[in-house]
Amino acid sequence: MESTVQKRGKRREDGLGTAVDFLLANARLVLGVGGAAMLGIATLAVKRLMDRAGGPADGDEKPDQKSITESWEELGLVGASPKLLRKELESAVMKATSTPIKMVKRQDSKQSATVKSPKLKLKKVQLILTLQEKILQYHQTHVTAAAEELSRVKQQATAICTEMQQFFRNKHPDVPLGEMNLGGSLFHDLQVTTVSHVCLLLPLSIEEKLWNFIPGDQTILNIPQLWLVRRTSLEYFPRGSSYWDRFTVGGYLSSKLVNDTLYKTVMELMNWPSIGSMLDCIIRPVMGNRELKLEVQKEQRQLFINILPTITMNNTVLILQERENDGFENLWCQSFYTAENTKLQDLDTSDQGFRRCCLKIFKAICKGNPALKKLTSSHLANTILHLSDAESGWTETDLADRFQQIVRTLVGYLEEGFLPSYFNASVNLLSDLSEEDIDEIGYTLYCASCDPDFLLQR
Structure with missing residues (x-):
């Protein structure tokens, strides 16, 4: 026995x-x-x-x-x-x-084993529904920004934008600029939690017949997202025909020279104390680096405004980003931000989907989790766009399933060390992350794939 x-x-x-x-x-x-x-x-x-x-x-x-x-x-x-x-x-x-x-x-x-199966299956259904409820609750309590705050910040940023535009027209009428406008998450209704950063776009008007965009994979660096802007038609339009000729280096429009000039104009020549007094707030240029960045304070509330010079030609958008210690002065970074968010909006409109809702939830999660802070809106938006090609159901009832799929899809990209841009598959959106960053983010998300509630805890 x-x-x-x-x-x-x-x-x-x-x-x-x-x-x-x-x-x-x-x-x-x-x-x-x-x-x-x-x-x-x-x-x-x-x-x-x-x-x-x-x-x-x-x-x-x-x-x-x-x-x-x-x-x-x-x-x-x-x-x-x-x-x-x-x-x-x-x-x-x-x-x-x-x-x-x-x-x-x-x-x-x-009870016996024959009775276990139905009850266990019922328990699993309850767990899935509980995750759905927790995601919706998280969206309500940690994602949605107050409408009053959104309206206040939009008015404040628009007023500063108007003052800058007026300054250029009055003091530097020869500088060919387009209409400045609000951009980023606040403009695309993707702001989460509190509003601490906004973006103002400063379009530079260039003559299409005098300039040509060179894709990054056709340059000596062979980095798909870093482009050059080359001066052309010199035999018909000699140097001096374009205002931007004074900012060329080796026949290319120098992002560094343009940035230096705009930095001096916006950060040093504009009378921000006077403008702040008129707008009933305190405005200070953020010094110490070459970014065009302002700090705005009003009633103990702090707001940072990033000013991004842009060039657009044939639906290609290049932005001026000051790059330190790379040894190159002529590089411009291709931006897919508007295209990404326009595509998400169109997809949600066509099937009443919750893709943008998922994006905002994960933005809030990354903002509140130190291990995930380096995951940007672009990383998340492109992951959702790729997943949308494989999955058609994005309604509210699919929210829990898509939430878990996004986590696992991100883990897969991090394992490969390559997240392709939805609009240019040769662009690796993880290229700016270090190996340590990828390890930390990947491990955190892998743990979340085993326990999804982990991401929703604050």
Whole structure:
């Protein structure tokens, strides 16, 4: 007859085995195909570890420590990037399996295995619905900015924009500028939580017949997102025919020279104390770097305004971004911001989708999570756009599923170290992140793929 210890060992082994089998069987329902594959590999490794370490020993023989180690090596090497998943993978997987194990133990003492399945399935449905409710609650409490604050900041930024435009027209009428306007998340209704930063676009008017945009992959640097602006038609229109000829270096429009001139005009020559007094606020240029940036204070509220010079030709938008220590003075950065958010808006309008809602939720999450702060709106928007090509359902009822898919899709891009721009697949949007940044972000999101509630906690 079996001893009492052996019976207890069998019951324990059966309970854990049932939990693991249940988790594998239902992973596809909860996590989708990609997540099920990832979790399935990890869970099988855990099951093998339990079989080796928890099984009854023969005589005085101890469990094979080498076999236990090999199980965890398999867990880090099979099916996932060791760079992202090896760190503390044991705790991540065990956290994912802890809830089903407890459920099996509780129900094992009350009823037979034939009654377990329906109740467990019901429990899973309740968990999915709970995640849906938590996401919507998070959107209401941590994402939505107050309408009064949005209106106040828009009026303040527009007033400053008008003063700048008037200054250029009165003091520098020869500078060919387009109409300055509000840009960024505030303009596209993508602002989350409190409004601390806004963007003003300063269009530079250039003659299309005198200038030509050179794509980044056709330059000596071969960086797709960094373009050159070349002076052309010199045989018909000699130097001096364009106002911007004075800012050329080696036949190319120098972003550094343009930035230096605008910096001196906006940051040093404009009478910001007087303008601030007229607008009933305090305006200070933010010195110390070459960015065109203002700090605005009113009634203990602080606002930063970034001024971005832009050039547009044939639907290609280039922005002036001061780049330190790169040794190049003529580079302009291609911007897809307007195209990305216009595309999201069009998709949501066509099917009453919640893509922009997802974007705002993840922006708020990244803003409040130190490990995710370097994930930008562009990273998130392009991930959602790529996922939209594969998934057609983006209504409110799909919110929880899409939330988890976005997390897993981001993990996949981070594992590869390559997130292609939706509008130019050769542009890697992760190129500005260090390997350490990618590791930290990827590990945080992997843990969230096992426990989605983790991202919604404040």
